[in-house]
Amino acid sequence: MKTNVKNLTIALALILPAPAMAFIISPVNSDAAATLFAALLGPDSGINVDMTTLAFVGKTTVGEEQSATYTGMNLVPDDGVGATITNPDGILLTSGHANMPTTNTESNFSNSLSQPGTGSNAALSTLSGNNTFDQNFLSFDFTLAAGNAVSANFVFASDEFPTQTVTDIFGFFVDGVNNAFFPGGALVSNVPQANFQSNPVGSSRYPNEYNGFTPSLTVTGLLAPGLTTHNMLIAIADTFDSIFDSGVFIGNLRSTTASSGGIGDPAPVASVPVPATYALMAIGLALLGALRRRSAV
Ligand SMILES: [Ca+2]
Numbered sequence: 001m002k003t004n005v006k007n008l009t010i011a012l013a014l015i016l017p018a019p020a021m022a023f024i025i026s027p028v029n030s031d032a033a034a035t036l037f038a039a040l041l042g043p044d045s046g047i048n049v050d051m052t053t054l055a056f057v058g059k060t061t062v063g064e065e066q067s068a069t070y071t072g073m074n075l076v077p078d079d080g081v082g083a084t085i086t087n088p089d090g091i092l093l094t095s096g097h098a099n100m101p102t103t104n105t106e107s108n109f110s111n112s113l114s115q116p117g118t119g120s121n122a123a124l125s126t127l128s129g130n131n132t133f134d135q136n137f138l139s140f141d142f143t144l145a146a147g148n149a150v151s152a153n154f155v156f157a158s159d160e161f162p163t164q165t166v167t168d169i170f171g172f173f174v175d176g177v178n179n180a181f182f183p184g185g186a187l188v189s190n191v192p193q194a195n196f197q198s199n200p201v202g203s204s205r206y207p208n209e210y211n212g213f214t215p216s217l218t219v220t221g222l223l224a225p226g227l228t229t230h231n232m233l234i235a236i237a238d239t240f241d242s243i244f245d246s247g248v249f250i251g252n253l254r255s256t257t258a259s260s261g262g263i264g265d266p267a268p269v270a271s272v273p274v275p276a277t278y279a280l281m282a283i284g285l286a287l288l289g290a291l292r293r294r295s296a297v
């Protein structure tokens with residue numbers, strides 16, 4: 001009998017998949033630029049960075065950290081509805097708090113930052129055509145050992161989705177040119193909504209506060225010709241006002257060879273059917289959001 005139990009245990013161990021590694025977000029509150037930069041680079045990245053040019057802007061107050069490193073991003077929807085979202089280990093930049101709940105607790109997770117330096121980002125304001133707030137960025141100068149471009153993998157997530165039309169924005173600038181676009185050409189923001197997997201409030205579909213997530217996308221930026229050193233700026237900010245957080249999970253930055261910049265290997269995602277209860281909840285929250293936003297400006 002004991003042998004049978006042991007055999008059964010071994011058989012089950014062979015059949016059952018290994019438990020998934022937990023999704024862990026570790027807010028950064030000291031040595032932020034170097035810590036984030038180290039987590040951003042892929043293995044054998046081929047990117048040579050002038051560390052004296054490394055620059056970071058973001059809040060680092062303990063408990064209110066704006067940025068984080070993360071590991072184990074393999075988000076399997078617990079109800080089987082929607083896609084699994086997998087991205088290489090890397091960093092989280094936000095327009096609010098990176099120190100956030102591991103379930104979706106509210107529709108409008110909002111953190112307005114008042115620290116000097118976390119205000120408007122000029123490059124993102126120009127890109128979006130709107131004023132930006134609560135910027136969070138990493139930038140540096142670099143050269144490549146080989147290749148003519150840099151690539152990274154990212155997931156954009158937001159609490160502007162799905163109730164708001166305000167377009168918080170993410171930019172991946174190489175030599176001053178943004179390369180972050182959705183398949184189809186839209187800037188990376190909380191719209192178009194078809195790009196997102198829904199994480200309804202009160203559900204535990206994905207283990208995170210954000211209401212919606214894009215799939216993992218590859219962004220590629222060509223180096224400007226004729227320059228001996230190049231510049232990278234990875235940035236996110238709120239637009240229109242400083243409420244309703246957005247974040248970008250980005251990692252595996254590496255050199256590559258490409259013929260054009262922008263989004264690589266696009267995989268358009270079908271919109272996820274929303275159960276009637278969520279739809280009703282969304283309508284209610286949209287009304288609340290509209291009222292709140294009106295009173296906030
Ligand atoms: Ca939320």
Ligand SMILES: [Ca+2]
Nearest residue numbers: 095111134242
């Ligand atoms: Ca904010």
Ligand SMILES: [Ca+2]
Nearest residue numbers: 168238243244
């Ligand atoms: Ca916002």
